[in-house]
Amino acid sequence: MAELNIAQAINSALDTALSSDDRVLILGEDVGRAGGVFRVTDGLRNRYGAERVVDTPVAESGIIGAAFGLAVAGMRPVAEIQFLGFSYPAYDQIVNHVARIRNRTNHRHTSPMVIRMPYGGGIGAAEHHSESTEAVYVHIPGLKVVVPSTPKDARGLLLAAIEDPDPVIFLEPIRLYRAVKEHVPDIYYTVDIGPLRVEREGSDITLVSWGAMMRETRQAAGILAEAGVSVEVLDLRTLSPLDRDGIVASVEKTGRAVIVHEAPLTAGLGAEIAATIQERALYSLKTPVRRVTGWDTVFPLKRSEHHYLPSVDRIVAAAESALED
């Protein structure tokens, strides 16, 4: 058991997968010699060789299309796209082939593969490096989408994603890569794809979030708790398939919900969660569901990032307004 941050936990999961399954290989831009732009694949090429930790040409469609062929023919590729905002050249491959081959062949061919994508803002990066467009992939039938916010979940979810018989998009919260450390078991373990994690139990209000926004959500929960509010915090961890039962169970208990996400408001995942709550827990609701999200603007550059990202204050204010009703 070692104390690891999220980047190290992902590295440890890749290491474990490479050592325990010959079919696993990693491919992506700069994943080998450079160890990845965030050093997440650091050291793996030296340990497993250039045949299994493969540097690729700068070609996202090529990376995903080749990984797809590898998966169909029996390998377990883990492809890296450097940033979620760079994934769109591969969108055709992901949507039209990766997500559909099982359906197209009635289970005869499948594409068990993982696509790792660092996502989210708050690090003052150049344009296209800060996107949080997870809803774009959650909307696609045939894909699973997961996003850890803790080192333990990062290792367990990634090993589960690599084991999964279907394609999994694995989102990595860039600004949390090195923000949290915890003891991570070095034994082989998985975290089930699907169930959310109740990070904090409470009875007055439910805060729902995932990935990078869990940091602000945790801080908001701390402030509310100090003020005497009993806060329940849900870390969704899996965005597709959504743990509707888990969300509904919490809201039935608390009667209040605030959904926090970094992505723009309109047609963001918050809308789906709010709709689920009103469909299934309307009579438990004491107040309308609140959404605290990014704006319907292009993700701004460094000097305006703090105007865009949902702040702890905004989350606390939304919760207080819900509690006043």
Place this chain on the structure above:
Amino acid sequence: MTSRKAGLGRGLEALIPIHGETTSSRPPGQTSANGSSMFRLINPDGTVRDRLPVTLEEMKSLYADMVEARVYDDKSMAMQRQGRLATYAPFRGQEAAQIGAAAALRPGDWVSGTYRDAALNWKAGYPWKLLILGRTGDERGGQVPEGVNVMPPSITVGGHMIHAVGLAWAERLKGTDRIALTSFGDGATSEGDFHEAMNFAAVYETPTVFLCQNNGWAISYPVEEQTRSETIADKALAYGMPGVRVDGNDVIAVLVAVREAAERAREGEGPSLVEAVTYRLGPHTTADDPGRYRKDDEVAAWEELDPLVRVRRLLERSGAWTESWQQSLETEASNRIEEAVAWAESVPEPEPDDMFKRMFAEPTPNLVEQEREATGRG
């Protein structure tokens, strides 16, 4: 081939150079300004340019396959007109390119082709009955038998080429000697994915064969306007792989070129591009009217170069073709296809829950809920 290491193109050209052909024997719309050579073994009149690397029996068998493919194509067009098939993309005129290419493969080799590749897929092991089932609008048509490594026809243009890089790569990692062939049209070479697929294959030296069936038209857009490259085969040069241009209406030329590319791949010498110059005699699909963009005399000129007629003439010259044999081929093929159609049309309608069950290995909770709603079992 004499000089395998020297590259596919040069190897073939050394065998049969066809520089400076007369206009009459060069397919219209496919001329090359600098007289680029095109590999051919059987002339349109059925004479041969060299000793063919097949026996007479093999020749007859390939001819029978092309006849069967045409019967399927004609039958499919008719069924679409009757409303029994969804939109159909005929391959009439491209039988030699497809049957010749598939004949060069071994069982277990991968094929990643397009909606116009039914003959190629069939010859590679995809049963007619499943191809027909797929065209009736049923996903179960994509479920090829175990051991047949043919991907379902790609409907979007170009994205499937790179799959043959990954498939071939996996086979190499697994230590088999299987290869992957991807088939695509001239139109697909304009897609960015063509570049990524060719480059990846070359960079990783995957055992991949790129077969371009240059049929002259990307729906209504002629190949001459699609590219400033002299030939499609020329594009291989930029990727550091051999490229060869063959007469795609010559089944033996295609067989020889693809077999050499396949063997090269099998021996670890990397990918190749084979451009099979052919012509789409029919419309793009049953929803298309080619009279709006191409002239009848161009089509008529290519009818003269019909790949089936060419082999029939060759067999006639050898005394191996008779009217009655032709009729028996057509009758037998027609019976097999009718049988496949009858099977496909007897497959029960899909149940409403089927589509939910094939999304994942195990349906997710939301799919289970939606399935109950769709089937009225909620």
